[in-house]
Amino acid sequence: MGFDKEKIAELYPGAENMMFSPMKYYAASDEKIDRACETNDWFGEKKIDGALYLATLTEKGNYLFSRTPSKKTGLLVDKSENVPHIMNALSVLPKGTILLGEIYYPNGTSKNVTSIMGCLPEKAKERQMGEYGYISYYVHDILWYNGINLIAGKATNLERYCILQKVWEKYNLEHPNIHLAEAFFDDFKGRAARIISEGGEGIVMKLKTGVYEPDKRPQTNLKVKSVDYVDVICLGGIDPTREYSGKDIESWEYWEVDGRKLKGFLYGVEASEAITKAYYYGWKTAIRIGLYNSKGEIEEIGTVSSGLTDELRADLAENPSKYEGRVVAIQAMSRDKKEHTLRHPFIVQFRDDKPARDCTIEETFS
DSSP: OOOOHHHHHHHSTTOTTSOOOOOOOEEOOHHHHHHHHTSSSEEEEEEOSSEEEEEEEOSSOEEEEEEEEOTTTSSEEEOGGGOHHHHHHHTTSOSSEEEEEEEEOTTOOHHHHHHHHTSOHHHHHHHHHTTTOOOEEEEEEEEEETTEETTTTTOBHHHHHHHHHHHHHHTTOOBTTEEEOOOBOSOHHHHHHHHHHTTOOEEEEEETTOBOOTTOOOTTEEEEOOOEEEEEEEEEEEOOOOBOOOSOGGGOOEEEETTEEEESOOSSOOGGGBBOHHHHHTOOOEEEEEEEOTTSOEEEEEEEOTTOOHHHHHHHHHOGGGTTTOEEEEEESEEETTTTEEESOEEEEEESSSOGGGOBHHHHOO
């Protein structure tokens, strides 16, 4: 949506050409996430449970705009006076810069943010100097830099992130309450599950070549945040894949030559003789899981590998009877009630406080 530039000039001098409605994130289906994970076209960032704000630095003033327009003025609301510690730290950046990020409390939720950003400046500062503590800013994008409009210039998601990294380093923005989102390029499902298991909200996935589209919800920016918990029965470990097919073959150190397993940086060996680390050590790399059906029989519903540590992989191989038949808590993005399957399962922990007989298909997928 467009904003009245005359009114912006009156209330927020310098921001006449720098106010716009932020882009929204698309809630991806499991199928969309699966397809994205099969390519190298995406990167991800941790999603924070906070409130979106645009730190906007102009020649005539610095502002922290909320994402929601005021009913009174029709413009985005400036809340910079509520967080002077953040705005002071960002003042080293050149004018004509817009950072996009979440105002948040570590280990808190968006409700905690409202207690600071939803009140008057004096009350916000008073609360932060007391038991609330100073609120933080998690920066994950840069939309303008030094007077250059990166949105109009069609800078891609990855290009903007690289610019943000360089800006962060150049102006030494490390601060106890300002944090840069860390980009990652693989294991999206596993990372999302781990983040959620640690109390986080999930991840966002960005198409590398996608561009920023204000006030739109393009399918080039996905959010992965749903989570479900299920208790299932461990049916045993799964043997590892033998052949290693990773990219860093030149520095690989696990091999099988003429039936002998060798470790080290070897020369003159064929790539086909490279083996996986798990195969070299004889570990299990996943577990089979199941539930009791209406006939009183255990029905296998799938496998899980995410969440297994190397120690657990080794112990599953050495002591299989220790795990078979035990209840294991699984975290999943969702459950398919029709197919009786779990989407993107992640092992949380084995538990002995629940009988395996209580883990049923009827209860789990009802």
